[in-house]
Amino acid sequence: MLCVNVELQERRYPILIGSGLLxxxxxxxxxxxxxxxxVTNPTVAQFYLDTVIYALxxxxxxxxxxxxxxxxxxxxxxxxxxxxxxxxxxxxxxxxTIIALGGGVIGDIAGFAAASYQRGVRLIQIPTTLLSQVxxxxxxxxxxxxxxxxxxxxxxxxxxxVIIDTLTLNTLPKREVNAGLAExxxxxxxxxxxxxEWLEQHIDELVxxxxxxxxxxxxxxCQIKADVVARDETEKxxxxxxxxxxxxxxxxxxxxxxxxxxxxxxxSTGMMMAAxxxxxxxxxxxxxxxxxxxxxxxxxxxxxxxxxxxxEDYLPHxxxxxxxxxxxxxxxxxxxxxQAYVANDTDHTLVLNAIRCCTxxx
Ligand code: NAD
Ligand code: GLY
Numbered sequence: 001m002l003c004v005n006v007e008l009q010e011r012r013y014p015i016l017i018g019s020g021l022l023x024x025x026x027x028x029x030x031x032x033x034x035x036x037x038x039v040t041n042p043t044v045a046q047f048y049l050d051t052v053i054y055a056l057x058x059x060x061x062x063x064x065x066x067x068x069x070x071x072x073x074x075x076x077x078x079x080x081x082x083x084x085x086x087x088x089x090x091x092x093x094x095x096x097t098i099i100a101l102g103g104g105v106i107g108d109i110a111g112f113a114a115a116s117y118q119r120g121v122r123l124i125q126i127p128t129t130l131l132s133q134v135x136x137x138x139x140x141x142x143x144x145x146x147x148x149x150x151x152x153x154x155x156x157x158x159x160x161x162v163i164i165d166t167l168t169l170n171t172l173p174k175r176e177v178n179a180g181l182a183e184x185x186x187x188x189x190x191x192x193x194x195x196x197e198w199l200e201q202h203i204d205e206l207v208x209x210x211x212x213x214x215x216x217x218x219x220x221x222c223q224i225k226a227d228v229v230a231r232d233e234t235e236k237x238x239x240x241x242x243x244x245x246x247x248x249x250x251x252x253x254x255x256x257x258x259x260x261x262x263x264x265x266x267x268s269t270g271m272m273m274a275a276x277x278x279x280x281x282x283x284x285x286x287x288x289x290x291x292x293x294x295x296x297x298x299x300x301x302x303x304x305x306x307x308x309x310x311x312e313d314y315l316p317h318x319x320x321x322x323x324x325x326x327x328x329x330x331x332x333x334x335x336x337x338x339q340a341y342v343a344n345d346t347d348h349t350l351v352l353n354a355i356r357c358c359t360x361x362x
Pocket of ligand 2 (some may be wrong): 141240242
């Protein structure tokens with residue numbers, strides 16, 4: 001088992017990474033008599049809910065659970081309310097621990113429930129998709145969507161532990177594994193050129209879920225994210241770099257309707273748009289843009305805009321991005337592979353050109 005710590009002083013917490021952690025009752029930071037509410041969905045529950053309940057009950061824990069409907073389109077206030085109702089019906093107090101068992105959707109909704117139920121209860125994240133293991137379960141961003149924008153209602157709220165059992169990836173559909181690889185590639189592109197090179201050598205093993213490559217990859221991503229979050233918990237600076245491709249990607253997700261393109265797929269195309277813009281601005285070389293494109297394509301990810309979306313459709317969505325300041329667009333761009341920066345007030349014509357570069361023509 002590997003352990004990466006998120007260093008946030010008195011709110012410091014560990015990320016445990018290993019194979020078979022869910023069934024081992026020693027993985028859980030729970031005492032005899034503690035009360036727990038597991039938040040999950042039917043897809044994940046069929047594989048892992050009994051295992052987690054069994055392990056927790058072995059620790060003498062009193063376990064409740066609530067099932068939310070599965071999917072990005074249910075990342076809503078209505079789903080959040082289902083958690084509150086279950087907590088209230090079960091007479092759960094401030095001493096309850098919420099466990100998020102699932103992918104990023106469950107993690108983000110359950111995290112927001114933990115941040116707000118009775119003004120805050122303890123949270124444990126058990127991410128079961130690659131994307132949630134390398135990104136969303138770490139760092140305390142929690143949210144639900146609004147029909148006018150993704151993740152618009154939420155809070156920063158750190159878990160007290162993240163438990164990553166890599167065995168859970170064996171039941172994950174391939175398309176979801178690939179979507180997770182988009183966030184993995186993002187880390188190399190923004191902050192770690194050596195990791196980007198490692199990915200070029202090992203991407204086929206990751207697509208095939210080779211255990212050793214996976215363990216190395218997940219722990220490297222968690223370490224990069226933990227370091228960024230420790231420096232800038234609430235995104236006043238460096239943390240924005242983690243959003244490479246996200247402003248374009250969120251526009252795709254919102255425009256197509258949540259769940260039509262997976263988050264990682266939208267981020268993949270969004271990263272290509274950010275790279276095209278960086279090249280237009282004279283930063284990254286054409287050769288590096290092409291390396292990024294090749295790596296994303298080897299992970300079976302899209303690198304061009306959905307064919308039902310026009311270049312002009314992007315900007316209205318992008319202007320609602322949380323990084324927009326004083327009405328000015330702020331975008332994460334690349335100086336080179338492994339070095340990202342935040343560009344302020346980029347000319348909209350250049351943005352539109354970059355989107356056009358990544359638009360299908362036939
Ligand atoms: P997801 O949560 O929708 O999970 C993908 C699908 O896989 C779902 O159908 C889920 O039920 C299923 N699933 C989960 N684990 C499984 C398993 N082990 N076996 C079989 N099926 C399984 O999607 P995701 O990609 O994990 O997360 C995307 C969400 O994460 C988006 O809402 C995005 O905004 C959010 N996100 C948040 C952050 C953050 O910092 N909080 C960062 C990145 C993304
Ligand atoms: N996924 C971006 C962040 O956590 O800041």
